[in-house]
Amino acid sequence: MSESNSSSSRVTWEGCSVLLDINDGDRLVFARLSPAAKLKIGNKNCSLQPLIGRAFGTVFQVDTAPNGPYLSPAQVNVNNAEEIGDGQGNNEMDKVNVNNAAQARDGEVNVESRDNRALVDNNTAQSLTGEDIEAMRRQGARGNEIIEALIANSATFEKKTSFSQEKYRLKKQKKYAPKVLMRRPVARSICEAYFKKYPSKIGFLRVDTLSLLLSMANVSSNSDILVVDMVGGLLTGAVAERLGGTGFVCNSYFGQAPYSMDIVRIFNLSDEICKRILRSPISDLLPKESPEQVLEHDVCNVESQSNDQTSALASMDEISHSSENGISDIGIENTEPAIEIRKAPKAGERPQKEIIDSWRENGFSSLIVAAPELDAWTLVRDLLPLLANSAPFAIYHQYLQPLATCMHNLQLEKMAIGLQISEPWLREYQVLPSRTHPCMQMSAFGGYILSGTKICNSTANSSSNRTVLL
Amino acid sequence: MLASDPAKKNSFNRSINNGDLVIVYERHDNMKAVTVSEGTVLQNRFGIFKHSDWLGKPFGSKVFSNKGGYVYLLYPTPELWTLVLSHRTQILYIADISFVVMYLEIVPGCLVLESGTGSGSLTTSLARAVAPTGHVYTFDFHEQRAGSARDDFERTGLSNLVTVRVRDIQGEGFPDEFTGLADAVFLDLPQPWLAVPSAAKMLKEDGTLCSFSPCIEQVQRSCEVLRTSFTDIRTFEVLLRAYEVREDKLESIEGNGDGSNGSLPCKRRQCSDGGNVMSSPISSVMARPCIEARGHTGYLTFARLRCLI
Structure with missing residues (x-):
């Protein structure tokens, strides 16, 4: 290991140890990067090869290619906050409602007029079926497109409060567009990961x-x-x-x-x-x-x-x-x-x-x-x-x-x-x-x-x- | 305070010399920093201590006054220094300091930016963490305070690790020369959100930021601004509860309730003369939290510069 390949390096190398934070702490995985190393995300086996030579702090998403799923760096938009206001910002990793932050900046008082009186739990709100989603996937739809489709076909989404809309989006994102955040394994992150899981x-x-x-x-x-x-x-x-x-x-x-x-x-x-x-x-x-x-x-x-x-x-x-x-x-x-x-x-x-x-x-x-x-x-x-x-x-x-x-x-x-x-x-x-x-x-x-x-x-x-x- | 030269490691095992900084320990809540100077004396409620008596003694020694009172002479550490430094501002204490250093992921070789310098309590621990090859650049808009801090770092032997500059970070931001070079930035400012864009510019990719604010409104505004270019934004409060330990004798009850009227508790001395309810007192070591404690210091908000691909 050369000196640059050490605790101070901010870019990964082959043989380097990383902490993979999947879906905002849902899963925490320590891995050593090698071309052969694989990580199972959901039901997909992804090579860790694309993580080599990348900056710590990079967020990856699972993309599909003809020869199988692979991890690719997720595009992060600098104007993330505004984008999310338009309902596009699915790269946000924080558990925050940035939409509301944008509102607050505009000086609007954050008063929610909607509530849950019209929501009935009868399992009919979503008109897309599992088969529909599978079909979309076969046609190469990306996770974000599936989420948008789910929202478009949800009879109740518009009636939800903006908070629960955000929750809904986050839940679907975890399932259909999982995010992998590559963290530096240092005392802080290692201790936190163990404390949380073991x-x-x-x-x-x-x-x-x-x-x-x-x-x-x-x-x-x-x-x-x-x-x-x-x-x-x-x-x-x-x-x-x-x-x-x-x-x-x-x-x-x-x-x-x-x-x-x-x-x-x-x-x-x-x-x-x-x-x-x-x-x-x-x-x-x-x-x-x-x-x-x-x-x-x-x-x-x-x-x-x-x-x-x-x-x-x-x-x-x-x-x-x-x-x-x-x-x-x-x-x-x-x-x-x-x-x-x-x-x-x-x-x-x-x-x-x-x-x-x-x-x-x-x-x-x-x-x-x-x-x-x-x-x-x-x-x-x-x-x-x-x-x-x-x-x-x-x-x-x-x-x-x-x-x-x-x-x-x-x-x-x-x-x-x-x-x-x-x-x-x-x-x-x-x-x-x-x-x-x-x-x-x-x-x-x-x-x-x-x-x-x-x-x-x-x-x-x-x-x-x-x-x-x- | 720190052994910068590997050959001089364990330097506190050496003996006390003229010109050394020592921590004079009276009690855990009463300590004082003294620079040893032959020919001077230290005077306190225990009497007069001649510095010349201290020379050649190892750190950790008990030394006596003319009246037979004693104090201990300790080797200065950042923790002891925090307890004895002169408060020119509100300072950070050990729980916040430790957490900040760990959470900012500061290790030897890091370049750290701090504003304001204040009394230099945190700065001392930052310097320890970046030593021997890193550096702390700390900024305060108060010229005199910056000067006093500089004198302190000279006194504690940290001036090769810390540079103090006079600058209004809220107004002017950090100097451009540090753009993209900082591993970590620490803000303790009245309006930290004003300094956040500059801090973002200074940080390396995935670099860490911490803002310390006593009030939640400050946190609220800072977080809104942080969201533009930072991720992993988390706010904490960290406190310490201290415990008192003492050995005491507690009455134990010889327990079959044979006709005693159950008038508990009964005074120890009374029982010893003839009462047959109480056995001999059992001595035990007991602990309980101290009655008073610091209830709030400040909120610590951490964030990480978002990686752009």
Whole structure:
């Protein structure tokens, strides 16, 4: 992957990862672009080839050609708002009634005189039959033409309020003229897609919570961030993205087997950035102090040495595994496991001894934990000493109590200051002329964060404490 | 504040030197930025602290006053800076700041335009996010405020990442030299809709915009204008609820209701002398939301420049 083919590129390339947003979030698909990759939209199988070399943010529509359906960039009109006023603007992806925006600009008060008194649900409003539509399709009618025909043949369309006319149009558009928006897979879009479709895979980590973790732990270039990521690699990827190929993110784990970080591969991280993602068992990071510990550590090393091979195999396994399974997970379509392996970034190597030594000497710049399955206090107790003095940390958990206990113990042990438990709250608004209000549905819960700053162990007393804890 | 030189990473593990910016921590709600200067003292309710005592100590140290009171000396981060900077305007706080940086998809190397600069609270986090190779150009029409912000960025060591300029963005738009170059634009203006057409001109294809407005009427007007050339228009409100944690003893009831008159709750001390209803109090760690909180900061409206084919 050349440098231009990385997270900063705004145009896709072969082998690049993309997030396909079908019909405004109805379906979210992570895909890796290759000439052979295919995506099923409705009942049509479309090649992803036309997406290669296109700008992120491009909207595609399904067109029909003699040799089958294909994706082509949808024409976007600059004067979209006015066009929609004429009933032509079917390229609009927003859930907005632009018609009304145009009215409001003209200074008209947005008063709707029509209502639903004349609407009767007897299934006779539409005079076009399924066969009619099929016939139109055979004659090569485009989705938009079918929608216009449906509207023209609807006995009730004119009686609907302009709001429900818009709803009707949108519903038909989704069915007959699906839109595919090609998004850049970055921390924001990846987190949102998982949160929407598979929240349990990322420990219900909401995008605002993730953003707070990165801030609270002062993730910045040239820093060495220690993470415990049991949220599929989302955290590791997000940290690596912020480091931009400087510093290191150390994805650490207890025991012998690293935690999955499949999601890292969805980011388009450059090789330079991937090299900065290292994986290490926590036992390797702990200081070697007493003789027994050294001994214990050596044993560990031997074990992990032999484990190295298995884990290398395991990671290969993971990759080919995910190119088949991971895809359907969140709807990733991918066809060529071979390409997949070749293109997979080399993220997650074991750190070299010099790097571990430098971490031991300088301490990590900060710590982020998202480990729903581990006890917060014992984890923090063991990991905090690995941080530099004055280093900030942020611990995510879905439950309040483990963080409360952790915070209380940190206070008692005088290990940290500036301790705070925060619960982020995020509300989205529908903003439309005369119809602005909070969205009807919201995520009621984004988890809790315990944040703070590590302070110096001031006395011998606390260092002896440390030994006991170890 | 940021380690711009890879060789100096983990720089906060080094010790405090003359001229360093430190955050003096008294309590979580009482901190102060101090530039260390040998021969000066810091005086607060805990006594007099000699800066010379601080030299050579690692960041994160506890230091004592002449009266035995103490404070901690912390390495400055954008989060701490937001808590100590001088408020020349209303500022953005951590929840909004974090969300803005994430939602604008700002990563190292990005070029970001901001107006107004205000007190530079957000700017500091934008600078951290674009470092080491990106740049933030921030504009404020208030000459003196721009000057103070510039001094602050000098003090926090961010001046190589941030350029402050005096310009009325609502009136004049962003300078033409940035046309098509910006990855992200942030607007915190009284009439943001006036700056939207210029912002659209500055952005790269698929580039992101955020407008922060306290009032919904501002949001309403901005969204109408945004629809002309932007897509993915979304408005959010983001807040933080903080929790208090304390350990307390709660009476537990030895529970078979054997003739006690059920006059609960009974005071702890009373029960300890002879009452047979209450067992010894159990200590537990409990959490509850803080009583007061910030209820509103502003609405964040995000949009993405529509791709033309």
